[in-house]
Amino acid sequence: MNFITLLGRQPELSLAELEQRFGSSNVESFGRVAALVSAAEFDIQTLGGTVKAGRVIAELEKADWPRLSRDIVGRYARELKGDGKVTVGISVYGRDVAPRDVQRTGIALKQALKKQGRSMRLIPNEASALSTATSHHNKLGLSQNKIELLVFYGPGSVIVAESTGTQNITALAARDQGRPKRDAFVGMLPPKLALMMINLSGITNQNHTHDANDSTILDPFCGTGVVLQEAALLGFNVYGSDLSEKMVDYTQQNLQWLGAKHAIGDVRVELGDAIEHGWNLPISAVVAETYLGQPFSAPPAPDKLDKVRRIVDHITSKFLENLAQQLPSGTPLCLAVPAWRDSRGSFTHLTTIKKIESLGYEWQPLKTANTHNLIYYREDQVVARQLLLLTKK
Numbered sequence: 001m002n003f004i005t006l007l008g009r010q011p012e013l014s015l016a017e018l019e020q021r022f023g024s025s026n027v028e029s030f031g032r033v034a035a036l037v038s039a040a041e042f043d044i045q046t047l048g049g050t051v052k053a054g055r056v057i058a059e060l061e062k063a064d065w066p067r068l069s070r071d072i073v074g075r076y077a078r079e080l081k082g083d084g085k086v087t088v089g090i091s092v093y094g095r096d097v098a099p100r101d102v103q104r105t106g107i108a109l110k111q112a113l114k115k116q117g118r119s120m121r122l123i124p125n126e127a128s129a130l131s132t133a134t135s136h137h138n139k140l141g142l143s144q145n146k147i148e149l150l151v152f153y154g155p156g157s158v159i160v161a162e163s164t165g166t167q168n169i170t171a172l173a174a175r176d177q178g179r180p181k182r183d184a185f186v187g188m189l190p191p192k193l194a195l196m197m198i199n200l201s202g203i204t205n206q207n208h209t210h211d212a213n214d215s216t217i218l219d220p221f222c223g224t225g226v227v228l229q230e231a232a233l234l235g236f237n238v239y240g241s242d243l244s245e246k247m248v249d250y251t252q253q254n255l256q257w258l259g260a261k262h263a264i265g266d267v268r269v270e271l272g273d274a275i276e277h278g279w280n281l282p283i284s285a286v287v288a289e290t291y292l293g294q295p296f297s298a299p300p301a302p303d304k305l306d307k308v309r310r311i312v313d314h315i316t317s318k319f320l321e322n323l324a325q326q327l328p329s330g331t332p333l334c335l336a337v338p339a340w341r342d343s344r345g346s347f348t349h350l351t352t353i354k355k356i357e358s359l360g361y362e363w364q365p366l367k368t369a370n371t372h373n374l375i376y377y378r379e380d381q382v383v384a385r386q387l388l389l390l391t392k393k
C-alpha cells in the first residue's frame with residue numbers, strides 16, 4: 001500500500017522519522033515537502049513530524065492545473081458514487097495554484113456529483129492547500145463522507161491521494177497544555193518532538209520484532225515527563241529518572257493524569273544522577289532530552305558560551321559513559337543535546353559529539369539525511385536541539 005505524506009516544518013527531520021519508522025527501502029522523498037511511504041498501515045497520530053497523509057489513488061503526468069483538474073474531476077467523480085452528502089476539500093502542494101482555481105475544481109466536482117444524484121459540500125480554499133487546522137477541524141479523511149484530495153506536484157509527476165487524516169493538533173495541545181505539571185525553566189519539549197524522537201531512535205521500526213507492550217523506554221533526564229507521556233501512549237512501558245526530586249514528582253503526577261485518561265503500561269520513576277545512576281534492566285531504548293544548560297534569549301558572549309558548553313559537555317559525556325556500561329549491545333538511542341545558534345545562524349556543538357564512538361556508541365546511518373546534522377530549532381531560538389541517533393556498540 002502506498003501513502004503520501006506532507007512533511008512538517010523541518011522536512012528533513014520528518015523524512016528521517018519516516019525512514020526510521022518504516023525502513024529506508026520503504027520511504028522516498030517526493031519533492032521538497034512530501035514523501036512516499038510503502039506500508040500496510042499508516043497511523044498519522046503515531047508520528048510527530050507528519051502533518052497530513054493520504055492513500056495514493058493516481059500518479060498523473062505533470063500538467064498545468066486546468067488540465068490536471070479536468071482529469072481529477074473525471075476520475076474522482078466516479079470514485080465518489082454512493083449515497084449521502086459528502087464533504088470535500090482540495091489541497092495542492094508543490095505548485096502555487098491560485099485558490100480560486102482550486103475552488104473551480106471543487107465546483108466542477110460538485111456539479112459532476114450532482115448529476116449522479118449526490119450532494120457535496122465544498123470546503124473553501126483560502127490558499128492552494130487547506131491549513132492543517134481546517135482539515136483537522138472538519139475531520140477530513142476520518143470518514144467516508146469527509147474527504148480531502150491531496151495533490152502533490154513532484155519533480156517528474158503529480159500524485160493524487162485521498163487523505164487518511166491530519167495530525168491531531170487538538171490532542172497534541174491538550175497533552176502539552178492540559179497536563180497538571182509544567183515547568184518553563186527545564187524547558188518545554190513539544191510532544192510532537194518527543195514523538196519524533198521516539199520514532200527516530202528506531203524502536204518503533206516496523207521491521208523490528210519489538211512489541212511495545214513488552215518494551216521499556218528509559219528517559220534518564222525525564223523532567224516533566226513529555227517523552228515518557230508520548231512513549232506510554234504508543235504502548236511502551238516507561239521508565240524515568242531525574243536529578244531533581246521536584247521533576248520526579250512532576251513526571252509521576254503527569255503520568256498519573258495520563259493513565260487516568262488512557263490505558264497505559266508500567267510506569268517507573270526514580271531519583272538519580274545520570275552520571276552515576278544504576279538503572280534496572282531490561283531497557284529497550286533510551287530517548288531523552290538531556291541537560292541543555294541555562295536558557296538564553298540572545299546569543300551569549302563567547303566566553304560565557306564556552307563556560308556553559310564545558311559544563312554540559314561534562315555532564316553529557318559522563319552520562320554516556322555511565323550508560324554504556326549498563327546497556328546491552330544494540331540498544332537504540334535518540335538524545336536531544338544542545339547546539340547553540342549565533343546571530344548568523346551558525347551552530348556551536350558539544351565537543352562530546354566528536355567522541356561518541358569512543359564512549360561506546362555508533363551513529364545510526366540514514367539514507368535521507370546526514371545523521372551528524374539533525375537539528376531541531378525555531379528561528380528565534382538560541383539553544384537548538386541536536387538529535388543524536390545512536391546504537392550501543
Ligand SMILES: C[S@@+](CC[C@H](N)C(=O)[O-])C[C@H]1O[C@@H](n2cnc3c(N)ncnc32)[C@H](O)[C@@H]1O
Binds near residue numbers: 186244275292
Ligand atoms: C532539558 S530538561 C528535560 C525536560 C523534559 N524533556 C521534559 O519533558 O520536561 C533536563 C532535565 O535534566 C535534569 N538533569 C540535569 N542534570 C541531571 C543529571 N546529572 N542527572 C539527571 N538529571 C539531570 C533536570 O532536572 C531537567 O529536569
